[in-house]
Amino acid sequence: MIVKNEERHLSRCLQSVKGIVDEMVIVDTGSTDATKEIAYSFGAKVFDFEWVNDFSAARNYALMQSTCDWNLVLDADEYIVNDCKSIIRHFIETNEGVVGRIKRIDEFNQNGERRYAQSYLSRLLPKGVTYSGRVHEQVDSPFPRKNVNVEVYHDGYVHTNKTERNLNLLLQELKQHPTDDYVLYQVGKQYKLLQQLNMAEKYFEESYRLVPLHAWYRHSLVIDYLYTMTVNRSFEQGLQVIAIEQKRLDDSPDFHFACGLFYMDAIFCHTDRYAHLFPLIERCFIRCLEIGETEKYDRVRGTGSFLAAYNLGVFYEVTGQIEKAVHFYKRAAHEEYEKAVGRLNRLLGK
Template sequence: MTTLALVMIVKNEERHLSRCLQSVKGIVDEMVIVDTGSTDRTKEIAYAFGAKVFDFEWVNDFSTARNYALEKSTSDWNFVLDADEYIMNDCGSVIRNFIEKNDKVIGRIKRIDEFIQDGEKRYAQSYLSRLLPKGVKYVGRVHEQVNSDLPRENLDIEVYHDGYVYTDKTDRNLKLLLLELERDPLNDYVLYQVGKQYKLRQQLQQAESYFEKSYNLVALKSWYRHSLIIDYLYTIIGNKSFEKGLKLIETERDRFADSPDFHFACGLFYMDLIFSNVNKYIHLFPLIEQSFLRCLEIGDTDKYDSVKGTGSFLASYNLGVFHEVLGNTDKAISFYQQAANEQYERAIKRLELLR
């Protein structure tokens, strides 16, 4: 029988660990948990679930800790989770079928990230390589990546992650990323991740600088390029670097014609651009509506890492705002209703006011 281990690294995770282990206990054959210095009940909780617990002295390097944990696994396959993640769907048979039939493929889970934006909860989804055949290891001091040329397959495994809501890890991550950048200053992925940390800290000038450096280096077919461009474009909006934004959109429009997140960011960009100088940019006014309509044409998608709603209720809501501002009340109500049908609270409130 092919065996499967849950492999984790943890520190002071008593708040989340039981939830994570409970979600996976009926699926795995062993639990390997490496603790990097907990001072709470983390290890006690792990032992209660029958986990093998190992201590590891933290050396400011996530891949080193991950690889130590993988070495402690005795199973044929390893399923990597963090403590602030947990399995949402009934995927035990999916995992079992995959590992029984494969030995040279890496499985990717769909992770749903909860985060706060504009004072409300939003949900982003991305596919991550987490189901690993024995021998596959990690590289990278932080935001570590699976180091393998094996093909990857998206699986029907849904994992929820709410760590961004409860913990601010930007200071820790930025410190480690800058150390990594000293070692490899032209690493496009690390440059991107540094930009992300500055963006999370609302230090948008620094973020834009690092995103630009990454953008100038990243390969056209790189797996994270779409996410980089979306983050770069939102940062450009925040900094009002409008001429740079126009050039970026023109360059990437055809390449991401099927991305609702790209067109959603474009719609927001054109709104800010036009109101920054109406006389200069008024000719671009129709592009606001066109961008959000294109989002609805595409719909929400699994093709790219994406924020839920950019292809549905968020785009409908913005079209409602667009037409309400223009005085097209009937059209506004129609788009607000589309968003309200998906239980989008802001649209429901606008409908109440308009009616």
């Protein structure tokens, strides 16, 4: 781990891994709170590293201090939530020249609602594997990636805002690598978090133009790009992207969910021009439910279940198909989606 002023989260993280790992290596980049004392209390080996505005430099220094053949990399605002000690041991014993990808659940707020996104991250590393990239650093290895059933919860997006810091580091990186599609994407994400959506769209567009078809983050880029174009009302550009991606991402609930919202906004803003898209709204959310909560892509929980069902309920309620609306509200309410419960109660007069 690399840490700085993480006294709020560190105990929770270390408590979750202390029975799993052989040693804890923590590199501190300048804490002024009780972070180091907490680390020592768990028996961790603590090293100081002067911060040089480069996350990979700090990560690689931490990896150098490890005496183990494999390294599990975590951040202080993450913690393991499943019983995975034997799973990790089995993975290590049966794999060589492979990088393990663990599942991370990110809690975030959207429109006043708590949402959860899940993604697989390369975090179980054989000795000798290192990082590159100043910020949003990536594992730099030709080894294949394989998913391992380790589940980590992350609530750092809710409690802290490091967007400005990350953006500054990414812009420095971009000066050195102006056509790096991944860095362009990450810059766009930071502007999106800052609600500077015109800037976000600009960088997403540049990244989309350059990103290889096989890039692991391409799916997420397309989704972020679509949501940004929806808010910016860049409807013609959005329709072009949807047409390009339609077949390739037909098995992605997040793609169809984003398309459904895109069509709704396009029709709302320019009814005459986009009225022909109206039937596609229903089709998109039905397709989400057909696919379900797939593990193939990084995704937001609910796009293949209760969120899509709720939006179908709204669609049918608005179009006067009350029986269908009640059916899909019930489906979403069954998964304890509160907005669906509220709409259902109003429809049923409760």
